[in-house]
Amino acid sequence: MRVIGNLAQNGRGIKRAAQKTSERRHCPAARIRALCATAVASLLAIGTSALAQSSAEEARATVKVYVLRNVSDRNLNVSWAENTASQIFAQAGVHIKWQLGEPRRGEQYMPIVIDLSSNTPKTLAPGALACAQVYEGVHIRVFWDRVQKTVRGANPLGTFLLAHVIAHEIAHVLERVDRHSETGLMKASWTKKEIEEMGAHPLSLAPEDVQLIHQGLLQRVTQQAAGAATNWAAMALARTKSDCVRGAAF
Numbered sequence: 509m510r511v512i513g514n515l516a517q518n519g520r521g522i523k524r525a526a527q528k529t530s531e532r533r534h535c536p537a538a539r540i541r542a543l544c545a546t547a548v549a550s551l552l553a554i555g556t557s558a559l560a561q562s563s564a565e566e567a568r569a570t571v572k573v574y575v576l577r578n579v580s581d582r583n584l585n586v587s588w589a590e591n592t593a594s595q596i597f598a599q600a601g602v603h604i605k606w607q608l609g610e611p612r613r614g615e616q617y618m619p620i621v622i623d624l625s626s627n628t629p630k631t632l633a634p635g636a637l638a639c640a641q642v643y644e645g646v647h648i649r650v651f652w653d654r655v656q657k658t659v660r661g662a663n664p665l666g667t668f669l670l671a672h673v674i675a676h677e678i679a680h681v682l683e684r685v686d687r688h689s690e691t692g693l694m695k696a697s698w699t700k701k702e703i704e705e706m707g708a709h710p711l712s713l714a715p716e717d718v719q720l721i722h723q724g725l726l727q728r729v730t731q732q733a734a735g736a737a738t739n740w741a742a743m744a745l746a747r748t749k750s751d752c753v754r755g756a757a758f
């Protein structure tokens with residue numbers, strides 16, 4: 509009986525095992541689990557793709573700007589100037605991400621680097637308030653002492669002029685061209701009246717400049733996607749044509 513019983517138990521065991529195998533093959537729950545796994549994998553793939561697309565879209569409307577503050581002056585309010593420059597670009601649908609320090613190796617997209625300095629040598633771009641490596645697309649030099657001299661030390665007018673000088677040069681490196689517009693921020697030089705009103709009424713970008721800036725941003729993203737050099741911090745400074753903005757002296 510024990511043997512028969514064992515046989516019977518073994519038989520039931522075999523039957524249960526066969527049932528489980530059958531369940532794994534045909535049970536709707538197993539199918540649902542498999543479908544769920546496939547669906548989750550698909551959703552993850554879609555999510556990853558969407559994130560990449562979102563990142564690229566953000567890059568096409570965003571530019572990271574490093575400001576190297578090599579000036580110590582109580583009249584200088586860099587954050588204020590950055591905020592004003594941000595407002596000018598916001599009207600064009602462009603977001604500026606201001607950064608401290610220098611860009612790190614492996615920046616995903618080409619940043620802009622502004623060297624804000626004082627004690628400018630007279631022989632360096634005489635009369636210019638700033639210069640940009642327009643065709644290189646990275647480096648800008650801004651001469652705070654000349655900005656201050658232009659407004660005769662007036663505060664905070666000097667900061668508002670600084671904001672416009674910075675915005676003007678950023679627009680140049682984004683557009684990758686040294687052309688100027690008839691009106692607004694991208695004029696080759698500003699009148700005394702325009703400078704005086706910069707605090708109350710910041711100059712804006714002309715429609716053609718907005719278009720060129722967005723084309724430039726797209727080009728920067730495409731350039732990165734094509735595997736361009738990523739060590740932006742190590743790029744040579746003096747290898748391309750510069751643009752300089754002057755502005756009327758008071």
Ligand SMILES: [Zn+2]
Pocket residue numbers: 676680686687688694695696751752753
């Ligand atoms: Zn210019």
